[in-house]
Amino acid sequence: MNKRKLSSFLAIIMVLFLIAGCSGNKEHPNIVKDSDSNVTPKTEVFDPNMSFDKILEEAKGDTVSFYGWGGDEDRNKWLSQTVAPILKERYDITLEVVGMDIDNILAKLAGEKQAGLEEGSIDMIWINGENFYSAKENDLLFGPFAEQLPNFEKYIDTEDEEVKNDFGFTIDGYEAPYGKAQMVFINDSATTSETPKNAEEFMEYCKKYEGKVTYPALPDFTGSAFVRTLIYDVVGHEQFLNMEADKEIVKAAIEPALEYLKELNKYLWNQGKTFPATSGEVNNMFEDGELVMTMSYGPYSVATGIEKGIYNETVRTFLFDKGTVGNTNYMAIAKNSPNKAAAMVAINEIISAEIQATQFEELRSLPVVSYDKLTDAEKESFxxxxxxxxxLPQDELLSKRLPEMPANIVPIIEEIWLEEIIGK
Incomplete structure (x- = not known):
């Protein structure tokens, strides 16, 4: 991250901290308000190098807070009805899920650090990408801890690039994997027979169904991943993996893709003069028949939509032949967490084969455990x-999975898109 970007981040963090202090969270039956979270002061300094048996002993009876985006109804249900009872029964740990946007989480961490609080209100954090990089660089996270977890060695492929690096930056044991995501495209075979296999075919698809395709405006997470996938298809992905985070260098590299996106605008909804603000709006437009396709970072979201009656049974998922962007999301621990032992125990349990199987079944989230490390009985459960x-089956998804750009390249892409593409 360059100095200008880092300075901007710190300024934003402080503004968000002030805002977060004045705003409440949306009500949700499966999550609690931040103001309701419990902080149990501890007098002894936590030693992450103690044996895991001692960590289990220290964690007993604790309440551990897990901060993350609270807008996923199914995930909240899974955490509260599947994960929480297991943690309580096996380890006498109470899991408290707190719904909060990541910007406000980072603002809260930064504010507590500035206030000199050695013990804050956040234990576990659902995080990845640029947010992880920023939090780690600003000394807001506890670690390294991942290698201390028995299930990390038992079930995780420690040589996997997405276990060692998050959006191109080394993790160094400050995160443990939580779930995998991958960009997929979605349309209804009863409405459109085509499933474009590359950017060129996608352009023709948009021409044929003029005004019936769009994507979320950047920096929406899904919209940004969609644009990066198109960029990869037009100019390739390898050059970005070690690219300097310089705006002019990045812009020169993506120039052919920028020309493609400008041309694409002519055939999009509202002729690309405006874009829906969120992926949820794009999904709603697809469900209402206003669009002929949508997109998702959840590779099995179509199955869930069909089961819930949101989608027709003719809705299907497809990918580009060269692949689509995929990434891993992670669990981190706040540096000033008052319940580090309980957080480590909770994270260790979540990366077990048993809990990952329930996540795969209930949420259709790609598991992070290595299939080769599973016992025969565990393999059967998956x-x-x-x-x-x-x-699409998991093996096809993983065979067409493209690596994320480094975290400090992504905001540059988003900035260029805002300047060069919107309304062009």
Whole structure:
């Protein structure tokens, strides 16, 4: 991250801290308000190098807060009804899920650090990408801890690039994997027979269904990943993996893709003069028949939509032949967490084969455990899961999975898009 970007981040963090202090969270039956979270002061300094048996002993009876985006109804249900009871029964740990946007989480961490609080209100954090990089660089995270977890060595492929690096930056044990995501495209075979296999075919698809395709405005997470996938298809992905985070260098590299996106605008909804603000708006437009396709970072979201009656059974998922952007999301621990032992125990349990299988079945989230490390019984627990209709098998998804750009390149891409593409 260059100095200008880092300075901007710190300024934003302080503004968000002030805002966060004045605003409440949306009500949700499966999550609690931040103001309701419990902080249990501890007098002894936590030693992460103690044996895991001692960590288990210290964690007993604690309440551990897990801060993350609270807008996923299914995930909140899974955490509160599947994960929380297991943690309580096996370890006497109470899991408290707190819904908060990541910007406000980072603002809260930064504010507590500035106030000199050695023990804050946040234990675990759902995080990845630029947010992880910024939090780690600003000394807001506890670690390294991942290698201390028995299930990390037992179930995780420690040589996997997405275990060692998050959006191109080394993790160094400050995160443990939580779930995998991958960009997929979605349309209804009853409405459109085509499934474009590359950027060129996608352009023709948009011409044929003029005004019936769009994507979320950047910096929406899904919209940004969609644009990066198109960029990869037009100019390739390898050059970005070690690219300097310099705006002019990045712009020169993506120039052919920028010309493509400008041309694409002519055939999009509202002729690309405006874009829906969020992926949720794009999904709603697809469900209402206003659009002929949508996109998702959840590779099995179509199956869930069909089961809930949101999608017709003819809705299906497809990918580009060269692949689509995929990434891993992670769990981190706040540096001033008052319940580090309980956080480590909770994270260790979540990356177990048992809990990852429930996440795969209930949320259709790609598991982070290595299949090769599973016992025969554990493999069977994954193999018997019905992933549902309209989706692609896991092996095809992983074979067409492209690495994320480094975290400090992504905001540059988003800035260039705002300057060069919107309204052009």
């Amino acid at each position: 193999d018997k899961i019905n992933i549902g209709k309209g989706v």
